[in-house]
Amino acid sequence: MGDDDFDDLLPNPPSMVAGADATFDQAGIDALFGFEESLAPVQKSGLKAVIESNVISHEKLPMLEVVCERMVRSFATNMRNLTSDAIDVNLEQISSTRFGEFMNRVSLPAMLGVFKVPEWENYGVVTVDSGLIYAVVDAFLGGRKGSNPVRIDGRAFTSIETSLVSRMVQLALDDFATAFEAIQPVKMELERVETSPRFAAIAGPSNLSAFATFRVDMEGRGGNFSILLPYATLEPVREKLLQRFMGEKMGRDRMWESHMAQSLFSTEVIVDVVLGEKHMRLQDVMGMQVGQTLGLNRGPDDPLEVHCGGISLGHAHIGQRCSNIAIRLATDISKGFSK
Structure with missing residues (x-):
């Protein structure tokens, strides 16, 4: 069987597509074997398109920013007392995203602490990146100040490292709960620490969640950690988190209540x-x-x-x-x- 016989078996011979001496490019090869339709993007429609949409419509929670700012000050002070290092803590970002999208962005290796809020009967997640993990372990074990900790890739975290990071995470949760006292007294209890996002799935991938990212610097070493709370967890205090505020005064304004009462009684x-x-x-x-x-x-x-x-x-x-x-x-x- 000759070359002409093979050309007869093809739906579009090379001589008909691009000339006798022309060569195929990738588009021509895809067209020859019928790959164009399979490579075309899939158009989502209906409820699935709404759920998986990248456009997220969420409510801003002004009081949550106040809580995070208060937590930064107390956490920095407690970490300084715990490690005797000059520690600087900054609030990097407060935003909302889907739970699955947030988990997919977690850079491994990392530690993910699952904590429970008994008063709200729901859970949250704290993610700690590898830079902060090694910095915390180095600081707790008396490492030299100003030196970058040695990072060893390709191995799992030891029980000592997990225990030290868990101590820092519980400290952050205690300060976060203390900052929430002006809105509602709560307790945040660390239940377990995972190293895989699949084992820290506390909500559906499409569930909306609010997260706050913090930067911790320890004299040239440090990293980031994030606190993620699904909107279902924040539902019991959603109305209070939506309140506007003046300065750092939280909740009801007692001064104006007293002034209004005196004015009404003297009218x-x-x-x-x-x-x-x-x-x-x-x-x-x-x-x-x-x-x-x-x-x-x-x-x-x-x-x-x-x-x-x-x-x-x-x-x-x-x-x-x-x-x-x-x-x-x-x-x-x-x-x-x-x-």
Whole structure:
């Protein structure tokens, strides 16, 4: 069988595609073997496209930034007392992402601490990168200041390294819980430390989560760690985290509450006592003269209506006190107002 016989078996012989002396490029080869459709991007539609969309619509949580800023100050102080090193802690980023996307970005080797918040009945994750792991181990074991720790790739973390990093993670969680006290008292308990993101899956890949990334520097050594909380975990305090704030004052403003209460109690209110009502023709009203008497069908002991701004507040009896006309309430103001 000759070359011409092979050309007859091909759907588009080379002489028909690009000339007799032309060579195939990658596009021509793909077209020859029918790979164009398989290489085309798959168009997602429907609910799957919405779930896997890169565009994330999330609520900003202003109070969460305040909590993280407070946590930075306390964590830096506690780490200095624990290691006797000059430690600087900075808040790098606060954002939202999908849980699966965050886990896929974790650079291995790393440690992932799964912690539980009993008051919220849910979990969170703390990720510690390798740079911070070796820096913490070196600092706790008395390494020389200013020297970069030796990083050994290709081996698993030892039990000593895991124990020392777990100590630092629990310290960070305690400071994070302390910063949350102004919003809601909580406890954050480290349950386990994993080295694979698959074993730290506490939520679905498409679940929205809020995370905060912190940078820890220890005299020329250090790294990053992140605290990730799914929105399902933050749901019990979502309304409080959405609150706006002035400066670093958190929660309710007691000063303005006290000022408003004092102002309301010292406000003068004009109260009208209705002795009676009578329907009259306009002609009779225009004909009224000085000294004319009107019958209101009210006795001395009958209760009178007390009005404020045209609204009935309750009933009272009329009398005299210290040569002045006075009234004594027969019903509570609140009960009369509700009617």
